[in-house]
Amino acid sequence: MIRYEFEPAQSDTQLVHVGTYKRSIPVSIDRMYENALDWAHLPFVHSTSFKSIKPLDYGAWGWRADVIDVKDRAMRLELCLDRSSRRWITRNLEGDNEGAEIWTHVFVVSNRALDLVIDFFVPLQKKNDKDKVGLAYAKSYERLYDEDVQMMSERQIELDRKVKKRDDNEALAVEVPVQLPLKINFSGREYLVNKEKQTWYVYPSRCPHLLGPLDDSPITDGIIVCPWHGFEFDLKTGTQVGNHGKVNSCSLGPMPNVRQVGDKLHLTLKAVS
Secondary structure, eight states: OOSSOEEOOOSSSSSEEEEEEEEEESSOHHHHHHHHHOGGGHHHHTTTTEEEEEEEEEETTEEEEEEEETTOOEEEEEEEEEGGGTEEEEEEEEETTTTOEEEEEEEEEETTEEEEEEEEEEOOSOGGGHHHHHHHHHHHHHHHHHHHHHHHHHHHHHHHSOOOOOOTTOEEEEEOOSSSSEEEEETTEEEEEEEETTEEEEEESBOTTTOOBOTTOOEETTEEEOTTTOOEEETTTOBEESGGGGTOOOBOOSOOEEEEETTEEEEEOOOOO
C-alpha cells in the first residue's frame, strides 16, 4: 500500500491533470525551499531515479538543467520558485514527456510541519491513460519525498546541534578501534576515526557543504565523497577536490593529526594559522 491520497484527474486545465499527491512532512519551510532549489542532490540522494544532472542556470529564482534518468532518458527540466505563493513549478522543457508540469504548493502547519499538495499535468495522447499515469507520478513522488525528508530532517538536527568552541590544544588517546569508522567527540566536534590500508584518518562526521553524513562513505585513495551532493575531500589536507570546487569551495577544516603507538591512537589538532 502507498501512503497518500490519490485524487481522480480534473478536466478544466489546458494539459491533462492526471492526479494529485498530498503529504504532510515534519520539516520547516526554510528546509523545504532549500531542498527545492538544490538541483545538485538529485543524482546522489535520488540515485534510483536520476543518473546525472548538468546545470544550465540557477539562482534564487530556481534552476534549469539537463538531466538523465536511470533509464538513460534525457530531459531538460526547469524549476521556478514563487515564494510569495509558497509554490514551485517544475516543467519538462525538452525530452521525454516534454511539456509536463508539476505544481507543488506548500501549506505551513507549524514551525516544523508542512502540508504539500502536488498536482501533475501531462500532455497525454490517450485520455484513458490518465489514472495510470497519475498513479505512476504519485508513486515516484512518494519515493522522492521519502528520501528528501530523511535528508532535510538530518540536516535540521545538525543545524540545531550546539557546537562548542574548538580547543586547538586538546589531545586525545583512544583504543585502536576494531569496528570502523569509530565516532568520537574531540575538541568540541564530532569526528570519525577510519583507516584505509595502513593509513589512519580522523575527519569530521559531517560534510561542510550542507552537513551530509560521512559515516558510510568509503575512503578511496585518501578521498571521501559526500553522499548528498558528491563533494569530494582529501582527508590528508581537508581540502575539497573534484569538479564541485568550480561551484562551491569548502573545506573539512583543520585536520587532526593521528599517530598510532601500540594499541592507542593519539590525536592532536594542528594550530590554526
